[in-house]
Amino acid sequence: MRWTLKPKPNEEIVIKLSEELGVGKPIASLLVQRGIATFEEAKKFFRPSLSDLHDPYLMKDMDLAVARIEKAISSEENILVYGDYDVDGTTSVALMSSFLRSYSPFVATYIPDRYDEGYGVSYKGIDFAADNDISLIIALDCGIKAVEKVAYAKEKGIDFIICDHHRPGSEIPAAVAVLDPKREDCEYPYKELCGCGVGFKLIQALAAKRNIKLENLLPYLDLVATAIGADIVPITGENRILAYHGLHVINVASRIGFKAILKQLKKDKITITDVVFILAPRINAAGRMKHGLHAVNLLTEEDEETAIKFASEIEEYNTDRRDTDKTITEEALAQIDASQEQDRNTTVVYDENWHKGVIGIVASRLTETYYRPTLVFTKSGEKLAASARSVKGFDVYDALESCKEHIEQFGGHKYAAGLTLLASEYDNFKLKFEEVVSETIDKNLLTPEIAIDAEIELKDISPKFYRILKQFAPCGPGNMSPVFMTRNLRDTGYGKCVGADQSHLKCQVKQEGKGPVFDMIGFGLGKKLDIIAKNRVFKAVYAIDENEYNGNVSLQLRLKDISE
The missing domain is CATH 2.40.50.460 (OB fold (Dihydrolipoamide Acetyltransferase, E2P))
Structure with missing residues (x-):
């Protein structure tokens, strides 16, 4: 050390x-x-005081997003709340759908299948909207790179509002509104919100438009705090205010779904550490092992008995997830040992049979063992999919950007990203990634600090x-x-x-x-x-x-x- x-x-x-x-x-x-x-x-x-939260209308396109949602509510349009299958995505969908249902009965939810559709906005999801006469999709924790998908939706008469926090690509999708504090042309003062945080800013703006007091939004902050902890975003500025009050809500007046999870675990007081290691893995387990919609159903359920049943199922998914990630981690470590690649500056491993739902966890475990930028690949349909994890101080997103000639698509953050590529490009990518990291990393970063x-x-x-x-x-x-x-x-x-x-x-x-x-x-x-x-x-x-x-x-x- x-x-x-x-x-x-x-x-x-x-x-x-x-x-x-x-x-x-x-x-x-x-x-x-x-x-x-x-x-x-x-x-x-x-x-930390809620009064120190920034005006949501400082975020670019916020006025456009609010106007379009108000129009959809008053015209009784069908709205689809669409989110990623991880904790940030499922809490975002629970937050937005439950808020909108207070004003409209025409609100549906959609979480893409991790295995069938993959990450982010999918054509299948847009087709689902078209088939169900949905004219507005609100995408949360995804969509910032969905240029072609948003254009495809437009052809079908479907508008998009995107609430994302990932880094944009060279082109912003032609949606009605794109809320992302990381947009270069967005002057919002705080850049580190998670996806659920951006979703909260949107309901804060909608509430202000309807003269609803900010204090009335407190019951939603348990979801925001959970997403902040799970997504490992900085707990500074607005995130700290939201996490502070959200933890208080979890401990004092939590939603029935959280109560059902915590009842099984016999936990009295929850800290942000408990959110990261107890709540988040269980919510994540639904999307990893079964389907993310199970998590949304638990987080929006209002009947105690049903919530307890859902929580029990999710506990089973989490047990399965633990067993699976332990087995795959052991196989991955054996693969590294057998290939004698311990002297490299990167770890890149692949097995077509590894469970796509846990490769991110396995990448984290391998990073803990060998402490270097790590990618774990598995087969996903006709392509290969990977989760990337990095070491403190090294931007793995930038490294992937330098390898993009070998990648089909990628997205993420400085320390965690996901990508897909053609099987024929795997060896080329592996060589290029090692080359890029070796040339750019400060070797001190390869020793844990x-x-x-x-x-x-x-x-x-x-x-x-x-x-x-x-x-x-x-x-x-x-x-x-x-x-x-x-x-x-x-x-x-x-x-x-x-x-x-x-x-x-x-x-x-x-x-x-x-x-x-x-x-x-x-x-x-x-x-x-x-x-x-x-x-x-x-x-x-x-x-x-x-x-x-x-x-x-x-x-x-x-x-x-x-x-x-």
Whole structure:
């Protein structure tokens, strides 16, 4: 692991903020690192307010989108809410369809089949609309590159409104309205919304048009918070406000579908981490193993018994998904070992029998193992489909752009993308991708980095310190949970390996000299027991959390790495 200590912020600003807020310098320093330098900025950070959301009409084409939807409602047109099959897409469809159904009974939903239609807007979906006398399609979390599909729909008398957050191609589809903050000609102040976030801005604009108060939209924010967590977008600016209030909704007045999932898991309070590792995989499992519409049905269901039945089915899909991704990951690792490709700067693997629904998860697992830009391919109809994942600091979307002569179509983000290509181009693509990455990547990025916010002393850690740290949540990209380093530590003699396979490290530490003693737990760090043995001095990188044992709650240090 590569330890990177963030630069110390301006000392004068830290002291001033420390005095204004009545907090210690370590807390003030963390805030200044995050761009928070005044009392007012700190207040907005610790108490995110819906009033700080931007005017939705600042987004290009918003007025056109609202006008077209209002016309469809007043004319009693049939509207199709269309979304991708992942969490961002299915939550977007649940959000938009449930809002529109408050004003029109003529609203249908559509999620493309991952295997039959593939990602994004499909001809089959447009034909479905034409066959059912639908004259307006609202596409969410997809569509920004659907130039030909939108033109095809127009020939059939169907209008499109696109709500997307992926990077546009060289041409914007000729839809009635294209809402995407990443459009170069869009001056919307916040660029990092997820697809469901863009959908929320549209219902915010529709609500404003109808003189509905913003507070009345709070019940939709559980969906937005789930999409923000699942899509790993920055938890800054508007996303942080939406995630903060959305998590509150999940915990206090969640929709019946979420309650049904959480009831099975016996979870009381949900954090953004729980959204990422508990809620999102289950919602995703429907689209991966069966069909994304199952997730939409669960998220819009209003009958408790039916929701419990849906949640139970989705739990089964998630179990299947876990088993499948474990098997494929093992096969992919074996393929890499057999091909002796460990010395490459990329990982590209393929098997025609791999389940298309889990190749994204497998790509993430391979990236964790070999830590390099990774693509996992499988057969999809007559073509090959792949999921791409990257390492921190490397833009895999740009790398794919440089390989596009071998690709049929692709889309995505800096760290995650999807593509299809002809089987005849697989070997050419693999060579080109390795060449592009090798020429452009900083080799340091191929070693995992631990970003350390600050070096502190154990005596700095107190219940008050931790109470304030908890208020940094929700944490995620752009506002990661604080990570600390402390030197001159010694184990008090209780250090040992724990866990069924003895793979975890547990110890109790104090800093040289006087001061408090803390329990430390390091998952997967059992092999580093020697570093702390025989009263050796060591340094540690860790996060702070709470440990509950026999009803007693105490602070503990959750190790990320240790070193001599």
